[in-house]
Amino acid sequence: PVPLRYGAQYTGMRTDEAMQQWRSHRFGQFIHWGLYAIPGGVWNGKTYNYAAEFLKSSARIPTATWDSLMYQFNPREFDARAWAKMAKQMGARYMTITTKHHEGFCLWPTKFTDFNISNTPFRRDILKELVDAYNAEGIDVNFYYSVLDWHHPDWRYDIKSPEDSVAFRRFLDFAGNQLKELATNYPTVKAFWFDGTWDSSIKKNGWWTLEAEQMLKSVRPGMIVNSRLRADDFGKRHFDSNNQLMGDYESGYERRLPNPVKDLQVTKWDWEACMTVPENQWGYHRDWTVSHVKSPLELLEMLVHATSMGGNFLLNFGPDGNGGFRNEERHIAQFIGKWMEKNGPVIWDCGYAGWEKQDWGYFTRKNGSAHVNMIVFNKPVSGLLKVKVKGDVKILSAKAGGKAYRVEEIAKNEYFIHFTDRKMTEPRVIVLETAKASEAADKYQDART
Numbered sequence: 001p002v003p004l005r006y007g008a009q010y011t012g013m014r015t016d017e018a019m020q021q022w023r024s025h026r027f028g029q030f031i032h033w034g035l036y037a038i039p040g041g042v043w044n045g046k047t048y049n050y051a052a053e054f055l056k057s058s059a060r061i062p063t064a065t066w067d068s069l070m071y072q073f074n075p076r077e078f079d080a081r082a083w084a085k086m087a088k089q090m091g092a093r094y095m096t097i098t099t100k101h102h103e104g105f106c107l108w109p110t111k112f113t114d115f116n117i118s119n120t121p122f123r124r125d126i127l128k129e130l131v132d133a134y135n136a137e138g139i140d141v142n143f144y145y146s147v148l149d150w151h152h153p154d155w156r157y158d159i160k161s162p163e164d165s166v167a168f169r170r171f172l173d174f175a176g177n178q179l180k181e182l183a184t185n186y187p188t189v190k191a192f193w194f195d196g197t198w199d200s201s202i203k204k205n206g207w208w209t210l211e212a213e214q215m216l217k218s219v220r221p222g223m224i225v226n227s228r229l230r231a232d233d234f235g236k237r238h239f240d241s242n243n244q245l246m247g248d249y250e251s252g253y254e255r256r257l258p259n260p261v262k263d264l265q266v267t268k269w270d271w272e273a274c275m276t277v278p279e280n281q282w283g284y285h286r287d288w289t290v291s292h293v294k295s296p297l298e299l300l301e302m303l304v305h306a307t308s309m310g311g312n313f314l315l316n317f318g319p320d321g322n323g324g325f326r327n328e329e330r331h332i333a334q335f336i337g338k339w340m341e342k343n344g345p346v347i348w349d350c351g352y353a354g355w356e357k358q359d360w361g362y363f364t365r366k367n368g369s370a371h372v373n374m375i376v377f378n379k380p381v382s383g384l385l386k387v388k389v390k391g392d393v394k395i396l397s398a399k400a401g402g403k404a405y406r407v408e409e410i411a412k413n414e415y416f417i418h419f420t421d422r423k424m425t426e427p428r429v430i431v432l433e434t435a436k437a438s439e440a441a442d443k444y445q446d447a448r449t
């Protein structure tokens with residue numbers, strides 16, 4: 001291996017309580033909220049189809065003009081407790097909020113820049129209200145932080161001169177101060193979700209990314225950081241030059257999921273996929289007709305898909321400039337919540353079952369359990385759900401609530417579950433009871449008389 005100073009700090013998965021909790025949540029609510037929510041993708045009467053949080057660049061708006069949106073930010077409908085209730089009802093176990101997005105506007109009264117919530121008509125500390133409200137609902141809160149900062153004069157995309165180095169050093173100190181401020185002033189925050197770390201300026205300063213991780217973990221033992229923060233000695237990101245995952249979980253799946261057959265490597269580490277409801281809108285956009293809008297069922301399948309591969313699923317919501325949610329987002333929360341009310345136990349605390357993916361849907365398993373869950377999305381014309389078990393395993397029964405399905409052994413380690421359900425209006429959960437094949441034989445021992 002290549003000797004590294006700023007590479008992965010450990011190998012293997014963290015087994016501490018904080019990480020076990022993060023991993024067991026499985027389902028999180030992403031919230032993108034900032035000044036971009038005010039124009040919502042429309043500027044001077046023109047609708048821009050790019051992601052609404054990029055409107056500043058897609059509409060080529062001068063920084064001074066964009067930054068003056070701060071004086072309009074006054075979300076009258078903002079009610080953190082209502083947001084938290086909606087997330088609770090949806091079945092989310094954690095929430096990740098943009099403390100500062102690429103625009104540089106800070107949702108908290110930071111000491112390190114005036115470009116923050118305290119200088120808006122709203123004035124109140126949105127982060128504190130959200131952390132308190134979500135924590136009160138038993139939902140953990142994580143902070144999204146964009147290192148890329150369009151507002152800050154010392155930000156640099158690359159380091160091409162001694163002046164760049166001096167300025168960027170000031171910038172890194174600013175970012176480090178903000179991170180320490182966030183970790184100190186919001187003590188219940190469990191993880192940091194770094195973004196905006198792909199530019200050469202960061203890749204040339206891998207040392208800072210390790211220092212940021214170490215600082216956060218010293219201020220708050222157990223703190224979790226995503227791989228996207230990290231660059232090693234050679235500017236390698238996410239995985240270091242020895243191919244070791246940096247940070248505590250892989251955060252490379254954005255608007256895409258790992259393939260359940262080809263990408264099984266992800267089952268060896270912690271990872272999270274984040275997802276937009278439209279094709280590519282994180283911030284509030286007034287016009288959702290500009291792209292495909294994912295249905296509740298599409299998103300529910302992604303949650304099951306991520307869980308089945310031992311990963312977390314972070315579903316994005318983009319509140320508008322008044323602090324309200326779109327009807328599509330409210331409907332999605334309600335639909336997924338209804339399914340989770342009944343079937344949450346096959347998502348929460350569950351992960352990769354270790355069995356081969358089948359066409360009808362996904363397997364999940366609660367760590368160490370003898371039960372394996374089948375979440376059926378596609379009923380085959382044959383009505384036969386194939387199950388290939390791994391190792392010394394026998395399937396004893398297949399049940400959905402009170403209903404039992406016939407289990408037919410068709411070959412070594414292969415079964416058909418006879419799926420007699422007629423119409424399917426939602427994904428069907430079938431729980432398989434398994435036992436060791438060797439022991440199971442005993443299960444059928446003749447009685448001794």
Ligand SMILES: C[C@@H]1N[C@@H](C(=O)NCc2ccccc2)[C@H](O)[C@@H]1O
Nearest residue numbers: 032051053101102195196254274282
């Ligand atoms: C999690 C997402 N990451 C941000 C993103 O896609 N940034 C990519 C990007 C940012 C700036 C110029 C080009 C591309 C999005 O705005 C979301 O925050």
